[in-house]
Amino acid sequence: MPTKPTTSVQLYSVQDAVAEDLDGTVARLAEIGLQHVEPYAFHERTAELGRAFAAAGLTAPSGHAPVIGSDTPEAIFDAAATLGIAVVIDPFVPAEHWQTAEQVAELAERVNGLAVLAAERGLEFGYHNHSWELSTRIEGRHALELFVEHLDPAVVLEVDTYWTGVGGADTPALLAALGDRVRLIHVKDGTLDGDIDAQQPAGSGDVDVPVILAAAPRATRVIEFDAYAGDVFEGIAQSFAWLSENDR
Numbered sequence: 001m002p003t004k005p006t007t008s009v010q011l012y013s014v015q016d017a018v019a020e021d022l023d024g025t026v027a028r029l030a031e032i033g034l035q036h037v038e039p040y041a042f043h044e045r046t047a048e049l050g051r052a053f054a055a056a057g058l059t060a061p062s063g064h065a066p067v068i069g070s071d072t073p074e075a076i077f078d079a080a081a082t083l084g085i086a087v088v089i090d091p092f093v094p095a096e097h098w099q100t101a102e103q104v105a106e107l108a109e110r111v112n113g114l115a116v117l118a119a120e121r122g123l124e125f126g127y128h129n130h131s132w133e134l135s136t137r138i139e140g141r142h143a144l145e146l147f148v149e150h151l152d153p154a155v156v157l158e159v160d161t162y163w164t165g166v167g168g169a170d171t172p173a174l175l176a177a178l179g180d181r182v183r184l185i186h187v188k189d190g191t192l193d194g195d196i197d198a199q200q201p202a203g204s205g206d207v208d209v210p211v212i213l214a215a216a217p218r219a220t221r222v223i224e225f226d227a228y229a230g231d232v233f234e235g236i237a238q239s240f241a242w243l244s245e246n247d248r
Contacts, residue, residue: 007243008036008061010186010224014232023052030056032237038222040064043079050083061220062087062184073114077121087124087183089158095132098143108150115155126156131194134167142169148178160186161212166194175215184220196226201238203246213247221247
């Protein structure tokens with residue numbers, strides 16, 4: 001019987017709580033039943049995160065950090081290795097850098113070089129999209145598709161399945177086309193007009209989450225809320241429960 005994919009949660013979802021009480025926040029996620037987290041800017045408080053994860057019995061298979069624009073990417077990768085993070089993801093390159101084929105090719109060249117640095121430390125490196133990499137079309141294709149054509153096979157992708165929909169992509173078709181390069185997906189729900197305040201727990205919005213999950217059966221599922229009108233811990237718990245029941 002196939003093993004169910006890993007489920008994690010992006011700590012950005014609870015960024016206010018993290019700022020107030022890192023240890024308590026991580027412990028509360030563990031109480032929900034989560035065993036994995038995806039920290040952001042982990043290089044800025046590596047030791048604190050390591051202590052919090054160890055105390056709660058959680059691991060961080062992946063993590064976000066602004067590597068592409070960093071003058072010291074080696075330090076970020078070293079911090080990842082310290083925390084046991086195996087996959088480092090850069091979560092944000094602004095829309096103005098995705099406007100031409102030349103820009104996309106240059107960006108891919110930078111990412112390919114960073115993947116080599118990561119591999120020297122036994123890590124993998126990849127990118128996480130927002131909406132503009134899909135809404136921007138170059139030569140009739142999504143900018144993200146052109147980007148992927150320039151990437152070394154070692155580079156991984158974390159597809160945010162909410163922002164792809166907001167950007168106008170057919171997310172299941174995109175996932176199928178990208179195949180095993182997609183190592184992680186961000187799972188979130190809500191309306192597809194980009195109103196993050198309308199985001200909802202998985203399975204209760206306009207995103208066709210079941211079809212998306214089926215299109216990336218082996219990818220790690222990372223629960224995330226960019227914003228949430230209610231208690232975000234309850235929203236995470238609802239998403240986790242829904243995935244536990246419906247992600248087969």
